Amino acid sequence: MTDPYSLDNVPTPDRPRTPAGHRIARVVLWTVMLPTAAFNAASSFGGHTVASLGAGIVATGCIVGLIVSHVTGRRR
Known part of the structure; x- marks a missing residue:
């Protein structure tokens, strides 16, 4: 008899791994x-406006780059 509460037979979703280039870009x-x-x-406290x-x-x-990287990573 199989145990319905066992975690051994739970299917795991296949998530694609984040490419190394995206990880390096985030870092x-x-x-x-x-x-x-x-x-x-x-510099703003020092009064250096430029x-x-x-x-x-x-x-x-x-x-903006980090947000774009996060959003495109969620779509995969």
Whole structure:
């Protein structure tokens, strides 16, 4: 007699693995975003508008890239 509560026969869904390129891209985006966000905060308190604007644009681009990577990864 088989045990209906056994976890041995539970089918697992086949999720495709995230390609290595996507993982590397996410690591690079996080690695760039965190220091630029910190630099953006520091330069905005220091009154350096141009530096703050540049760092903010780079940090925002990284955030957009991370969101796009997350959304495309969920569709697979």
